[in-house]
Amino acid sequence: MIYLTVNERPVTVPAGARLLQAVRAAGVVLPTLCYHEGLAPYGACRLCMVTLTSPPPAKLVAACVHPAAAGMIVNTETPEAVASRRLAVELLLSRCPQSEVIKNLAAAMGVRESRFPVTPAQGEMDLCVLCGLCVRVCQEAIGASAIGFVGRGGNRKVSTPFELHSEACLGCGACAEICPTGAIRVEDKGPVRILHTWHTQVELLPCPRCGRFFAPQAMAFLPEQFPESESFWRLCPTCRQQQTARQWVQQHKLTRTGSRSD
Ligand code: SF4
Ligand code: FES
Structure with a gap:
Protein backbone atom coordinates (compact mmCIF):
# COMPACT_ATOMS: atom_id res chain seq x y z
CA MET A 1 0.00 0.00 0.00
CA ILE A 2 1.03 3.62 -0.56
CA TYR A 3 0.49 6.21 2.19
CA LEU A 4 0.03 9.83 1.13
CA THR A 5 -1.85 13.00 2.10
CA VAL A 6 -4.67 14.70 0.24
CA ASN A 7 -6.00 18.02 1.54
CA GLU A 8 -4.27 17.29 4.86
CA ARG A 9 -6.04 13.95 5.14
CA PRO A 10 -4.00 10.73 5.27
CA VAL A 11 -5.07 8.17 2.66
CA THR A 12 -3.85 4.81 1.40
CA VAL A 13 -4.04 3.49 -2.14
CA PRO A 14 -2.78 0.26 -3.71
CA ALA A 15 0.59 0.16 -5.47
CA GLY A 16 0.25 1.33 -9.06
CA ALA A 17 -2.60 3.74 -8.27
CA ARG A 18 -2.81 7.24 -9.74
CA LEU A 19 -3.36 10.40 -7.73
CA LEU A 20 -7.00 10.44 -8.77
CA GLN A 21 -7.59 7.30 -6.71
CA ALA A 22 -5.98 8.95 -3.70
CA VAL A 23 -8.10 12.07 -4.19
CA ARG A 24 -11.23 9.93 -4.35
CA ALA A 25 -10.11 7.95 -1.30
CA ALA A 26 -10.01 11.28 0.55
CA GLY A 27 -13.65 11.84 -0.40
CA VAL A 28 -12.87 14.69 -2.82
CA VAL A 29 -14.89 14.83 -6.03
CA LEU A 30 -12.85 16.08 -8.97
CA PRO A 31 -14.43 16.55 -12.39
CA THR A 32 -13.16 14.08 -15.01
CA LEU A 33 -14.08 13.72 -18.67
CA CYS A 34 -11.37 11.65 -20.29
CA TYR A 35 -10.85 9.15 -17.46
CA HIS A 36 -12.34 5.64 -17.27
CA GLU A 37 -11.04 3.15 -14.73
CA GLY A 38 -11.15 0.31 -17.25
CA LEU A 39 -8.91 2.09 -19.78
CA ALA A 40 -5.38 3.46 -19.88
CA PRO A 41 -5.22 7.01 -18.48
CA TYR A 42 -4.78 9.67 -21.12
CA GLY A 43 -4.76 13.11 -19.44
CA ALA A 44 -6.53 14.96 -22.23
CA CYS A 45 -9.21 17.10 -20.62
CA ARG A 46 -7.10 18.61 -17.76
CA LEU A 47 -10.21 18.84 -15.57
CA CYS A 48 -8.56 16.86 -12.78
CA MET A 49 -5.60 19.20 -12.16
CA VAL A 50 -4.28 19.26 -8.59
CA THR A 51 -1.26 20.73 -6.85
CA LEU A 52 1.42 18.24 -5.91
CA THR A 53 3.05 20.08 -2.99
CA SER A 54 5.53 17.41 -2.03
CA PRO A 55 7.99 16.29 -3.25
CA PRO A 56 9.06 19.90 -3.97
CA PRO A 57 8.95 22.00 -6.01
CA ALA A 58 5.13 22.29 -5.94
CA LYS A 59 3.61 21.73 -9.35
CA LEU A 60 0.29 21.25 -11.12
CA VAL A 61 -0.34 17.71 -12.34
CA ALA A 62 -3.26 15.84 -13.91
CA ALA A 63 -4.40 13.51 -11.10
CA CYS A 64 -5.70 10.82 -13.47
CA VAL A 65 -2.29 10.16 -15.02
CA HIS A 66 0.18 11.05 -12.26
CA PRO A 67 1.32 7.94 -10.34
CA ALA A 68 0.81 8.00 -6.58
CA ALA A 69 3.96 7.55 -4.48
CA ALA A 70 4.65 7.23 -0.77
CA GLY A 71 4.77 10.49 1.19
CA MET A 72 3.24 12.68 -1.51
CA ILE A 73 1.24 15.69 -0.39
CA VAL A 74 -1.59 16.70 -2.70
CA ASN A 75 -3.87 19.72 -2.51
CA THR A 76 -6.91 19.94 -4.75
CA GLU A 77 -7.99 23.43 -3.68
CA THR A 78 -4.95 25.69 -4.17
CA PRO A 79 -5.80 28.83 -6.20
CA GLU A 80 -3.57 27.46 -9.00
CA ALA A 81 -5.37 24.09 -9.17
CA VAL A 82 -8.82 25.68 -9.11
CA ALA A 83 -7.80 28.23 -11.77
CA SER A 84 -6.31 25.49 -13.92
CA ARG A 85 -9.50 23.40 -13.84
CA ARG A 86 -11.60 26.48 -14.62
CA LEU A 87 -9.32 27.30 -17.55
CA ALA A 88 -9.74 23.75 -18.85
CA VAL A 89 -13.53 23.97 -18.74
CA GLU A 90 -13.46 27.38 -20.44
CA LEU A 91 -11.48 25.89 -23.31
CA LEU A 92 -13.97 23.03 -23.56
CA LEU A 93 -16.81 25.56 -23.58
CA SER A 94 -15.26 27.44 -26.48
CA ARG A 95 -14.89 24.18 -28.44
CA CYS A 96 -18.32 22.72 -27.66
CA PRO A 97 -20.55 25.65 -26.65
CA GLN A 98 -23.68 23.64 -27.42
CA SER A 99 -22.82 20.63 -25.26
CA GLU A 100 -25.15 20.35 -22.28
CA VAL A 101 -22.61 18.14 -20.50
CA ILE A 102 -19.92 20.80 -20.76
CA LYS A 103 -22.32 23.60 -19.86
CA ASN A 104 -23.40 21.73 -16.72
CA LEU A 105 -19.81 20.92 -15.82
CA ALA A 106 -18.85 24.58 -16.24
CA ALA A 107 -21.81 25.75 -14.16
CA ALA A 108 -20.86 23.32 -11.38
CA MET A 109 -17.39 24.89 -11.39
CA GLY A 110 -18.81 28.40 -11.28
CA VAL A 111 -17.94 29.17 -14.92
CA ARG A 112 -20.70 30.84 -16.92
CA GLU A 113 -18.84 31.70 -20.10
CA SER A 114 -15.50 31.26 -21.77
CA ARG A 115 -12.95 34.07 -22.15
CA PHE A 116 -11.78 32.42 -25.34
CA PRO A 117 -13.24 32.85 -28.83
CA VAL A 118 -15.76 30.19 -29.73
CA THR A 119 -14.08 27.77 -32.14
CA PRO A 120 -16.65 24.99 -32.37
CA ALA A 121 -15.79 21.54 -33.64
CA GLN A 122 -17.32 21.05 -37.06
CA GLY A 123 -19.96 18.81 -38.59
CA GLU A 124 -20.66 15.37 -37.15
CA MET A 125 -18.17 15.92 -34.33
CA ASP A 126 -19.56 19.18 -32.98
CA LEU A 127 -20.00 17.68 -29.50
CA CYS A 128 -16.59 16.00 -29.40
CA VAL A 129 -14.23 17.18 -26.66
CA LEU A 130 -11.35 14.98 -27.93
CA CYS A 131 -11.28 12.97 -24.71
CA GLY A 132 -10.16 9.88 -26.64
CA LEU A 133 -12.38 7.47 -24.69
CA CYS A 134 -13.95 6.12 -27.90
CA VAL A 135 -10.54 5.52 -29.46
CA ARG A 136 -9.23 3.76 -26.36
CA VAL A 137 -12.29 1.56 -25.80
CA CYS A 138 -12.21 0.47 -29.44
CA GLN A 139 -8.50 -0.34 -29.25
CA GLU A 140 -8.02 -1.60 -25.69
CA ALA A 141 -11.34 -3.23 -24.81
CA ILE A 142 -12.71 -4.34 -28.20
CA GLY A 143 -9.39 -4.83 -29.99
CA ALA A 144 -10.72 -3.40 -33.24
CA SER A 145 -8.85 -0.06 -33.56
CA ALA A 146 -11.46 1.08 -36.08
CA ILE A 147 -11.14 4.78 -35.21
CA GLY A 148 -8.31 7.15 -34.36
CA PHE A 149 -7.34 10.80 -34.09
CA VAL A 150 -6.64 12.69 -37.31
CA GLY A 151 -5.57 16.29 -38.02
CA ARG A 152 -3.94 18.88 -35.79
CA GLY A 153 -4.91 21.90 -33.73
CA GLY A 154 -8.44 23.08 -34.39
CA ASN A 155 -8.86 20.46 -37.10
CA ARG A 156 -8.12 17.54 -34.80
CA LYS A 157 -10.91 15.01 -34.64
CA VAL A 158 -11.73 11.32 -34.33
CA SER A 159 -12.45 9.43 -37.51
CA THR A 160 -12.20 6.19 -39.41
CA PRO A 161 -9.24 5.97 -41.84
CA PHE A 162 -9.83 8.47 -44.69
CA GLU A 163 -13.29 9.12 -43.19
CA LEU A 164 -14.60 6.10 -45.08
CA HIS A 165 -16.61 3.00 -44.16
CA SER A 166 -14.51 0.94 -41.75
CA GLU A 167 -14.09 -2.79 -42.31
CA ALA A 168 -12.51 -3.03 -38.85
CA CYS A 169 -15.61 -1.65 -37.09
CA LEU A 170 -17.61 -4.48 -35.47
CA GLY A 171 -20.57 -2.17 -34.86
CA CYS A 172 -20.56 -2.96 -31.14
CA GLY A 173 -21.42 0.64 -30.22
CA ALA A 174 -19.01 0.71 -27.26
CA CYS A 175 -17.70 4.06 -28.55
CA ALA A 176 -21.15 5.64 -28.33
CA GLU A 177 -21.76 4.08 -24.91
CA ILE A 178 -18.59 5.51 -23.44
CA CYS A 179 -18.66 8.95 -25.10
CA PRO A 180 -19.29 11.47 -22.29
CA THR A 181 -20.92 14.09 -24.49
CA GLY A 182 -23.12 11.99 -26.78
CA ALA A 183 -21.07 12.98 -29.82
CA ILE A 184 -21.35 9.62 -31.60
CA ARG A 185 -24.50 8.87 -33.53
CA VAL A 186 -25.55 5.21 -33.79
CA GLU A 187 -28.95 4.13 -35.06
CA ASP A 188 -30.53 0.67 -35.38
CA LYS A 189 -32.87 0.43 -38.38
CA GLY A 190 -34.32 -3.06 -38.66
CA PRO A 191 -31.53 -5.49 -39.50
CA VAL A 192 -28.94 -2.74 -39.95
CA ARG A 193 -26.93 -0.68 -37.46
CA ILE A 194 -25.85 2.67 -38.88
CA LEU A 195 -22.82 4.23 -37.22
CA HIS A 196 -23.42 7.66 -38.78
CA THR A 197 -20.34 9.24 -37.22
CA TRP A 198 -18.06 6.53 -38.63
CA HIS A 199 -19.69 6.30 -42.10
CA THR A 200 -20.23 2.61 -41.41
CA GLN A 201 -23.12 0.15 -41.50
CA VAL A 202 -23.19 -3.38 -40.12
CA GLU A 203 -25.78 -6.14 -40.30
CA LEU A 204 -27.54 -7.24 -37.12
CA LEU A 205 -28.69 -10.68 -35.96
CA PRO A 206 -32.12 -11.13 -34.35
CA CYS A 207 -32.79 -12.17 -30.77
CA PRO A 208 -34.02 -15.80 -30.99
CA ARG A 209 -36.69 -15.07 -28.38
CA CYS A 210 -38.36 -11.78 -29.43
CA GLY A 211 -37.00 -11.38 -32.97
CA ARG A 212 -35.62 -7.88 -32.42
CA PHE A 213 -32.41 -7.22 -34.37
CA PHE A 214 -29.68 -6.24 -31.92
CA ALA A 215 -26.39 -8.15 -32.27
CA PRO A 216 -23.78 -7.16 -34.88
CA GLN A 217 -22.97 -10.14 -37.09
CA ALA A 218 -19.27 -9.70 -36.41
CA MET A 219 -19.96 -10.58 -32.77
CA ALA A 220 -21.77 -13.83 -33.56
S1 SF4 B 1 -16.36 11.25 -29.85
FE1 SF4 B 1 -16.88 11.27 -27.65
S2 SF4 B 1 -15.60 9.68 -26.74
FE2 SF4 B 1 -14.71 10.14 -28.77
S3 SF4 B 1 -13.14 11.68 -28.36
FE3 SF4 B 1 -15.01 12.78 -28.89
S4 SF4 B 1 -16.02 13.21 -26.90
FE4 SF4 B 1 -14.47 11.63 -26.53
S1 FES C 1 -9.69 13.26 -16.24
FE1 FES C 1 -7.64 13.79 -15.88
S2 FES C 1 -7.05 14.87 -17.65
FE2 FES C 1 -9.07 14.23 -18.06
Missing part, protein backbone atom coordinates in the same frame (compact mmCIF):
# COMPACT_ATOMS: atom_id res chain seq x y z
CA PHE A 221 -18.75 -15.76 -32.25
CA LEU A 222 -19.43 -14.66 -28.65
CA PRO A 223 -21.94 -17.41 -27.69
CA GLU A 224 -19.52 -20.09 -28.95
CA GLN A 225 -16.55 -18.38 -27.33
CA PHE A 226 -18.26 -18.24 -23.94
CA PRO A 227 -20.47 -21.36 -23.86
CA GLU A 228 -20.99 -21.08 -20.09
CA SER A 229 -22.91 -17.81 -20.65
CA GLU A 230 -24.23 -18.73 -24.11
CA SER A 231 -27.80 -17.49 -23.50
CA PHE A 232 -26.46 -14.21 -22.10
CA TRP A 233 -24.76 -13.38 -25.40
CA ARG A 234 -27.47 -14.76 -27.66
CA LEU A 235 -30.46 -12.90 -26.18
CA CYS A 236 -31.20 -9.19 -26.58
CA PRO A 237 -30.79 -7.04 -23.43
CA THR A 238 -34.54 -7.02 -22.68
CA CYS A 239 -34.98 -10.81 -22.99
CA ARG A 240 -31.74 -11.28 -21.06
CA GLN A 241 -33.12 -9.15 -18.23
CA GLN A 242 -36.40 -11.07 -18.21
CA GLN A 243 -34.57 -14.40 -18.19
CA THR A 244 -32.34 -13.27 -15.30
CA ALA A 245 -35.40 -12.07 -13.35
CA ARG A 246 -37.18 -15.41 -13.95
CA GLN A 247 -34.10 -17.35 -12.84
CA TRP A 248 -33.82 -15.20 -9.74
CA VAL A 249 -37.49 -15.79 -8.81
CA GLN A 250 -37.06 -19.55 -9.35
CA GLN A 251 -33.97 -19.65 -7.13
CA HIS A 252 -35.66 -17.48 -4.53
CA LYS A 253 -38.66 -19.86 -4.41
CA LEU A 254 -36.26 -22.78 -4.14
CA THR A 255 -34.44 -21.33 -1.13
CA ARG A 256 -37.74 -20.41 0.55
CA THR A 257 -39.53 -23.71 0.04
CA GLY A 258 -36.54 -25.98 -0.22
CA SER A 259 -38.17 -27.68 -3.24
CA ARG A 260 -38.67 -27.00 -6.92
CA SER A 261 -41.88 -25.19 -7.85
CA ASP A 262 -42.00 -26.17 -11.55
Whole structure:
Protein backbone atom coordinates (compact mmCIF):
# COMPACT_ATOMS: atom_id res chain seq x y z
CA MET A 1 0.00 0.00 0.00
CA ILE A 2 1.03 3.62 -0.56
CA TYR A 3 0.49 6.21 2.19
CA LEU A 4 0.03 9.83 1.13
CA THR A 5 -1.85 13.00 2.10
CA VAL A 6 -4.67 14.70 0.24
CA ASN A 7 -6.00 18.02 1.54
CA GLU A 8 -4.27 17.29 4.86
CA ARG A 9 -6.04 13.95 5.14
CA PRO A 10 -4.00 10.73 5.27
CA VAL A 11 -5.07 8.17 2.66
CA THR A 12 -3.85 4.81 1.40
CA VAL A 13 -4.04 3.49 -2.14
CA PRO A 14 -2.78 0.26 -3.71
CA ALA A 15 0.59 0.16 -5.47
CA GLY A 16 0.25 1.33 -9.06
CA ALA A 17 -2.60 3.74 -8.27
CA ARG A 18 -2.81 7.24 -9.74
CA LEU A 19 -3.36 10.40 -7.73
CA LEU A 20 -7.00 10.44 -8.77
CA GLN A 21 -7.59 7.30 -6.71
CA ALA A 22 -5.98 8.95 -3.70
CA VAL A 23 -8.10 12.07 -4.19
CA ARG A 24 -11.23 9.93 -4.35
CA ALA A 25 -10.11 7.95 -1.30
CA ALA A 26 -10.01 11.28 0.55
CA GLY A 27 -13.65 11.84 -0.40
CA VAL A 28 -12.87 14.69 -2.82
CA VAL A 29 -14.89 14.83 -6.03
CA LEU A 30 -12.85 16.08 -8.97
CA PRO A 31 -14.43 16.55 -12.39
CA THR A 32 -13.16 14.08 -15.01
CA LEU A 33 -14.08 13.72 -18.67
CA CYS A 34 -11.37 11.65 -20.29
CA TYR A 35 -10.85 9.15 -17.46
CA HIS A 36 -12.34 5.64 -17.27
CA GLU A 37 -11.04 3.15 -14.73
CA GLY A 38 -11.15 0.31 -17.25
CA LEU A 39 -8.91 2.09 -19.78
CA ALA A 40 -5.38 3.46 -19.88
CA PRO A 41 -5.22 7.01 -18.48
CA TYR A 42 -4.78 9.67 -21.12
CA GLY A 43 -4.76 13.11 -19.44
CA ALA A 44 -6.53 14.96 -22.23
CA CYS A 45 -9.21 17.10 -20.62
CA ARG A 46 -7.10 18.61 -17.76
CA LEU A 47 -10.21 18.84 -15.57
CA CYS A 48 -8.56 16.86 -12.78
CA MET A 49 -5.60 19.20 -12.16
CA VAL A 50 -4.28 19.26 -8.59
CA THR A 51 -1.26 20.73 -6.85
CA LEU A 52 1.42 18.24 -5.91
CA THR A 53 3.05 20.08 -2.99
CA SER A 54 5.53 17.41 -2.03
CA PRO A 55 7.99 16.29 -3.25
CA PRO A 56 9.06 19.90 -3.97
CA PRO A 57 8.95 22.00 -6.01
CA ALA A 58 5.13 22.29 -5.94
CA LYS A 59 3.61 21.73 -9.35
CA LEU A 60 0.29 21.25 -11.12
CA VAL A 61 -0.34 17.71 -12.34
CA ALA A 62 -3.26 15.84 -13.91
CA ALA A 63 -4.40 13.51 -11.10
CA CYS A 64 -5.70 10.82 -13.47
CA VAL A 65 -2.29 10.16 -15.02
CA HIS A 66 0.18 11.05 -12.26
CA PRO A 67 1.32 7.94 -10.34
CA ALA A 68 0.81 8.00 -6.58
CA ALA A 69 3.96 7.55 -4.48
CA ALA A 70 4.65 7.23 -0.77
CA GLY A 71 4.77 10.49 1.19
CA MET A 72 3.24 12.68 -1.51
CA ILE A 73 1.24 15.69 -0.39
CA VAL A 74 -1.59 16.70 -2.70
CA ASN A 75 -3.87 19.72 -2.51
CA THR A 76 -6.91 19.94 -4.75
CA GLU A 77 -7.99 23.43 -3.68
CA THR A 78 -4.95 25.69 -4.17
CA PRO A 79 -5.80 28.83 -6.20
CA GLU A 80 -3.57 27.46 -9.00
CA ALA A 81 -5.37 24.09 -9.17
CA VAL A 82 -8.82 25.68 -9.11
CA ALA A 83 -7.80 28.23 -11.77
CA SER A 84 -6.31 25.49 -13.92
CA ARG A 85 -9.50 23.40 -13.84
CA ARG A 86 -11.60 26.48 -14.62
CA LEU A 87 -9.32 27.30 -17.55
CA ALA A 88 -9.74 23.75 -18.85
CA VAL A 89 -13.53 23.97 -18.74
CA GLU A 90 -13.46 27.38 -20.44
CA LEU A 91 -11.48 25.89 -23.31
CA LEU A 92 -13.97 23.03 -23.56
CA LEU A 93 -16.81 25.56 -23.58
CA SER A 94 -15.26 27.44 -26.48
CA ARG A 95 -14.89 24.18 -28.44
CA CYS A 96 -18.32 22.72 -27.66
CA PRO A 97 -20.55 25.65 -26.65
CA GLN A 98 -23.68 23.64 -27.42
CA SER A 99 -22.82 20.63 -25.26
CA GLU A 100 -25.15 20.35 -22.28
CA VAL A 101 -22.61 18.14 -20.50
CA ILE A 102 -19.92 20.80 -20.76
CA LYS A 103 -22.32 23.60 -19.86
CA ASN A 104 -23.40 21.73 -16.72
CA LEU A 105 -19.81 20.92 -15.82
CA ALA A 106 -18.85 24.58 -16.24
CA ALA A 107 -21.81 25.75 -14.16
CA ALA A 108 -20.86 23.32 -11.38
CA MET A 109 -17.39 24.89 -11.39
CA GLY A 110 -18.81 28.40 -11.28
CA VAL A 111 -17.94 29.17 -14.92
CA ARG A 112 -20.70 30.84 -16.92
CA GLU A 113 -18.84 31.70 -20.10
CA SER A 114 -15.50 31.26 -21.77
CA ARG A 115 -12.95 34.07 -22.15
CA PHE A 116 -11.78 32.42 -25.34
CA PRO A 117 -13.24 32.85 -28.83
CA VAL A 118 -15.76 30.19 -29.73
CA THR A 119 -14.08 27.77 -32.14
CA PRO A 120 -16.65 24.99 -32.37
CA ALA A 121 -15.79 21.54 -33.64
CA GLN A 122 -17.32 21.05 -37.06
CA GLY A 123 -19.96 18.81 -38.59
CA GLU A 124 -20.66 15.37 -37.15
CA MET A 125 -18.17 15.92 -34.33
CA ASP A 126 -19.56 19.18 -32.98
CA LEU A 127 -20.00 17.68 -29.50
CA CYS A 128 -16.59 16.00 -29.40
CA VAL A 129 -14.23 17.18 -26.66
CA LEU A 130 -11.35 14.98 -27.93
CA CYS A 131 -11.28 12.97 -24.71
CA GLY A 132 -10.16 9.88 -26.64
CA LEU A 133 -12.38 7.47 -24.69
CA CYS A 134 -13.95 6.12 -27.90
CA VAL A 135 -10.54 5.52 -29.46
CA ARG A 136 -9.23 3.76 -26.36
CA VAL A 137 -12.29 1.56 -25.80
CA CYS A 138 -12.21 0.47 -29.44
CA GLN A 139 -8.50 -0.34 -29.25
CA GLU A 140 -8.02 -1.60 -25.69
CA ALA A 141 -11.34 -3.23 -24.81
CA ILE A 142 -12.71 -4.34 -28.20
CA GLY A 143 -9.39 -4.83 -29.99
CA ALA A 144 -10.72 -3.40 -33.24
CA SER A 145 -8.85 -0.06 -33.56
CA ALA A 146 -11.46 1.08 -36.08
CA ILE A 147 -11.14 4.78 -35.21
CA GLY A 148 -8.31 7.15 -34.36
CA PHE A 149 -7.34 10.80 -34.09
CA VAL A 150 -6.64 12.69 -37.31
CA GLY A 151 -5.57 16.29 -38.02
CA ARG A 152 -3.94 18.88 -35.79
CA GLY A 153 -4.91 21.90 -33.73
CA GLY A 154 -8.44 23.08 -34.39
CA ASN A 155 -8.86 20.46 -37.10
CA ARG A 156 -8.12 17.54 -34.80
CA LYS A 157 -10.91 15.01 -34.64
CA VAL A 158 -11.73 11.32 -34.33
CA SER A 159 -12.45 9.43 -37.51
CA THR A 160 -12.20 6.19 -39.41
CA PRO A 161 -9.24 5.97 -41.84
CA PHE A 162 -9.83 8.47 -44.69
CA GLU A 163 -13.29 9.12 -43.19
CA LEU A 164 -14.60 6.10 -45.08
CA HIS A 165 -16.61 3.00 -44.16
CA SER A 166 -14.51 0.94 -41.75
CA GLU A 167 -14.09 -2.79 -42.31
CA ALA A 168 -12.51 -3.03 -38.85
CA CYS A 169 -15.61 -1.65 -37.09
CA LEU A 170 -17.61 -4.48 -35.47
CA GLY A 171 -20.57 -2.17 -34.86
CA CYS A 172 -20.56 -2.96 -31.14
CA GLY A 173 -21.42 0.64 -30.22
CA ALA A 174 -19.01 0.71 -27.26
CA CYS A 175 -17.70 4.06 -28.55
CA ALA A 176 -21.15 5.64 -28.33
CA GLU A 177 -21.76 4.08 -24.91
CA ILE A 178 -18.59 5.51 -23.44
CA CYS A 179 -18.66 8.95 -25.10
CA PRO A 180 -19.29 11.47 -22.29
CA THR A 181 -20.92 14.09 -24.49
CA GLY A 182 -23.12 11.99 -26.78
CA ALA A 183 -21.07 12.98 -29.82
CA ILE A 184 -21.35 9.62 -31.60
CA ARG A 185 -24.50 8.87 -33.53
CA VAL A 186 -25.55 5.21 -33.79
CA GLU A 187 -28.95 4.13 -35.06
CA ASP A 188 -30.53 0.67 -35.38
CA LYS A 189 -32.87 0.43 -38.38
CA GLY A 190 -34.32 -3.06 -38.66
CA PRO A 191 -31.53 -5.49 -39.50
CA VAL A 192 -28.94 -2.74 -39.95
CA ARG A 193 -26.93 -0.68 -37.46
CA ILE A 194 -25.85 2.67 -38.88
CA LEU A 195 -22.82 4.23 -37.22
CA HIS A 196 -23.42 7.66 -38.78
CA THR A 197 -20.34 9.24 -37.22
CA TRP A 198 -18.06 6.53 -38.63
CA HIS A 199 -19.69 6.30 -42.10
CA THR A 200 -20.23 2.61 -41.41
CA GLN A 201 -23.12 0.15 -41.50
CA VAL A 202 -23.19 -3.38 -40.12
CA GLU A 203 -25.78 -6.14 -40.30
CA LEU A 204 -27.54 -7.24 -37.12
CA LEU A 205 -28.69 -10.68 -35.96
CA PRO A 206 -32.12 -11.13 -34.35
CA CYS A 207 -32.79 -12.17 -30.77
CA PRO A 208 -34.02 -15.80 -30.99
CA ARG A 209 -36.69 -15.07 -28.38
CA CYS A 210 -38.36 -11.78 -29.43
CA GLY A 211 -37.00 -11.38 -32.97
CA ARG A 212 -35.62 -7.88 -32.42
CA PHE A 213 -32.41 -7.22 -34.37
CA PHE A 214 -29.68 -6.24 -31.92
CA ALA A 215 -26.39 -8.15 -32.27
CA PRO A 216 -23.78 -7.16 -34.88
CA GLN A 217 -22.97 -10.14 -37.09
CA ALA A 218 -19.27 -9.70 -36.41
CA MET A 219 -19.96 -10.58 -32.77
CA ALA A 220 -21.77 -13.83 -33.56
CA PHE A 221 -18.75 -15.76 -32.25
CA LEU A 222 -19.43 -14.66 -28.65
CA PRO A 223 -21.94 -17.41 -27.69
CA GLU A 224 -19.52 -20.09 -28.95
CA GLN A 225 -16.55 -18.38 -27.33
CA PHE A 226 -18.26 -18.24 -23.94
CA PRO A 227 -20.47 -21.36 -23.86
CA GLU A 228 -20.99 -21.08 -20.09
CA SER A 229 -22.91 -17.81 -20.65
CA GLU A 230 -24.23 -18.73 -24.11
CA SER A 231 -27.80 -17.49 -23.50
CA PHE A 232 -26.46 -14.21 -22.10
CA TRP A 233 -24.76 -13.38 -25.40
CA ARG A 234 -27.47 -14.76 -27.66
CA LEU A 235 -30.46 -12.90 -26.18
CA CYS A 236 -31.20 -9.19 -26.58
CA PRO A 237 -30.79 -7.04 -23.43
CA THR A 238 -34.54 -7.02 -22.68
CA CYS A 239 -34.98 -10.81 -22.99
CA ARG A 240 -31.74 -11.28 -21.06
CA GLN A 241 -33.12 -9.15 -18.23
CA GLN A 242 -36.40 -11.07 -18.21
CA GLN A 243 -34.57 -14.40 -18.19
CA THR A 244 -32.34 -13.27 -15.30
CA ALA A 245 -35.40 -12.07 -13.35
CA ARG A 246 -37.18 -15.41 -13.95
CA GLN A 247 -34.10 -17.35 -12.84
CA TRP A 248 -33.82 -15.20 -9.74
CA VAL A 249 -37.49 -15.79 -8.81
CA GLN A 250 -37.06 -19.55 -9.35
CA GLN A 251 -33.97 -19.65 -7.13
CA HIS A 252 -35.66 -17.48 -4.53
CA LYS A 253 -38.66 -19.86 -4.41
CA LEU A 254 -36.26 -22.78 -4.14
CA THR A 255 -34.44 -21.33 -1.13
CA ARG A 256 -37.74 -20.41 0.55
CA THR A 257 -39.53 -23.71 0.04
CA GLY A 258 -36.54 -25.98 -0.22
CA SER A 259 -38.17 -27.68 -3.24
CA ARG A 260 -38.67 -27.00 -6.92
CA SER A 261 -41.88 -25.19 -7.85
CA ASP A 262 -42.00 -26.17 -11.55
S1 SF4 B 1 -16.36 11.25 -29.85
FE1 SF4 B 1 -16.88 11.27 -27.65
S2 SF4 B 1 -15.60 9.68 -26.74
FE2 SF4 B 1 -14.71 10.14 -28.77
S3 SF4 B 1 -13.14 11.68 -28.36
FE3 SF4 B 1 -15.01 12.78 -28.89
S4 SF4 B 1 -16.02 13.21 -26.90
FE4 SF4 B 1 -14.47 11.63 -26.53
S1 FES C 1 -9.69 13.26 -16.24
FE1 FES C 1 -7.64 13.79 -15.88
S2 FES C 1 -7.05 14.87 -17.65
FE2 FES C 1 -9.07 14.23 -18.06
